[in-house]
Amino acid sequence: MLRYLIEKEFKQIKRNKFIPRLIFIMPLFAMIIFPYAANFDVKNIDLSIIDHDKSTQSQILVQKIQSSGYFRISNVSNSYDEAMKSIEANESDVILEIPLDFEKNLMRSQHTNLMISANAVNGNKGGLGSAYLANIIADYNQDVRIEHLKSAGNVAIPSMELVPLFRYNSMLRYEVFIVPALLVMILAMITGFLPTLNIVSEKQSGTIEQMNVTPVKKWTFILSKLIPYWIIGYVVVTIAMGIALFYWNLKPSGSLLTIYLFTSLFIVAFSGFGLVISNYASTVQQAILMMFFFMLTFIFLSGLWTPVENMPYWAQLISNISPLKYIMQVFRLVYLKGSSFSELHRQFFALLAFAIFFYSWAILSYRKTE
């Protein structure tokens, strides 16, 4: 019985103009366009310089800032007001003001100052941008100190060297962070939205009632709705992983087996959630809104863009009910750090619990009659 029902589903999917295309276009779009656009990288910071001093030292400093690679010098202003105008017009993000007699004060009285003003409407950019600039200036300061103390014969400056090292992502490529998470996003979209919409649209068009009067068992019917999308889920995730490998040159440092194991668990669990929604929604419009609402909550609390640990405490608590959080952790850990199953117990049991919970809820709320 189940076989024929599944065959019918696949025929319908094949006849649908949209779904077969979605299976290929969505991973392509999400895996290739998304990482370019969904990028929190802070670079190309436009800098406006007000150099009242115009000395050799100020020139050296500007040179040093320019060669750091983070900043683009967008304009050179004569006054603070002029620089502010460029900030207001969104032409620059950060202003560096070098005071008159910068060089003279630095060399003679050995003390001078600089002023950085950053447009912090975008807190991330403003904060990191001004921090980068301050670091470059500190570096420059150290250069000046060493150079002049050395020439004065005073070599032993108490100093220490700071060496930053970035593990797992030494070049700090943003794609490395975002691509494994996008795999999860695609999977959630396919296995969450599609079966739900399918069931609800049968409800809306009334064909589900014809199903209900046949001797088909409740479970057989539901399975026949889910299995095709589970298979599609596997296909899509495999295509997406292929794109990650060939386009972004990213392959899991852990085992593929772990990834597929967790993928299966997640697909089953999340389509259970879709079933719950389909039991409550009576029109496609409702189903979409409900799905959208929960999807958004799940995605935001999953740590896709910003780490969960940075969120306020209450948000961290709620984030525990987002199944996406666990699967996203798994994908990132396996992809980047090569974690094996033994380190992922917690995520495994969490996803298992979700699966059991969603299916029990779905069974309890499903009514064949009415």
Next chain:
Amino acid sequence: MIILLVLPVLMILMFGFAISTEIKNARFAVYDPSHDLATQKIIDKINSSEYFTLDTYIIDPSQIETVFQKGEIGLVVEFSENFYKNIVQTGEAQILLIADGTDPNTASTLVNYVSRLIAAYQLEQMVLTGKLPYQIDVKVKLLYNPTLKGAYTTVPGVMGLILMLICAMMTSVSIAREKELGTMEVILVSPMPPLLIILSKVIPYFTISIINYLTILALGVYVLDVPVEGSFILLSLLSLLFIFVSLALGLLISSLVRTQMAALLGSVMGLMLPAVLLSGLMFPIENMPLFLQVIAQFIPAKWFIAAVKEVMIMGLGVGSILREMAVLGIMAIVLITLSLRKFKTRLE
């Protein structure tokens, strides 16, 4: 229908609180083979700052890998041997800052903070020993948003997203629904002029959008503490203009499609995704490759969000948002004429 009014509240809270780039209490581990005065002081200094909490001392360097694999620690601070002795005598003491680069932004922020704390320690030491030559003081002023709150970007962004979503998506789906059910034909054969039919479909969503606009603004101001620096009237006018553009887009989509599914997918693919990705709501446009930057110019939400930021956060006047207003105005006119024309042809 309630969901239409609750959705914005949820979204603004999510975006406002959950997208936070501020770092608090990041956990770090220390590998300290020298165990002397200087390393202890540096560890204390890092630990006592609000950004960091000391998690563990690592005894053996091979543990560093395992500590990271559990995924709970963002940074390991590793001191070289004979640290204090080397500072004083050879000047060759070394601190290795090993960060978990999984999330590049968090990693570089952590490294930045620790470097600053260590530099502050160094400075204190120099002052103590009486040597502080060639000092440059850097004053940092953070304009408009001194505490670097994420909400300052997200409130204008969510406003654009929600208005777009409610207006365009809901209008197009509800018209497509009537088409799908066949009730549209009943209305079309009635003596109602087409303009009235459109208006009657659009006005409910227009009202909901205005309620949403006010809710978002109120939540932004009272819950997330985002100020309205500029004029409220200007902000409202701007939003009205944007609502018109979105409604026109919804109409256009509904006249191009026949089923609810298609309307929905059209709005999600054609409006939602671009509005989230390319509008500058979350991700800075200037980092994108050129072709995405070009596409971004055609997205109404991009112009709206930029203008809202200027009026609401930066407190600028009409003069500075003329360009945004003009672009939105042209978009509104083009879209409305297009959708009206499409709508009429279907009557015959």
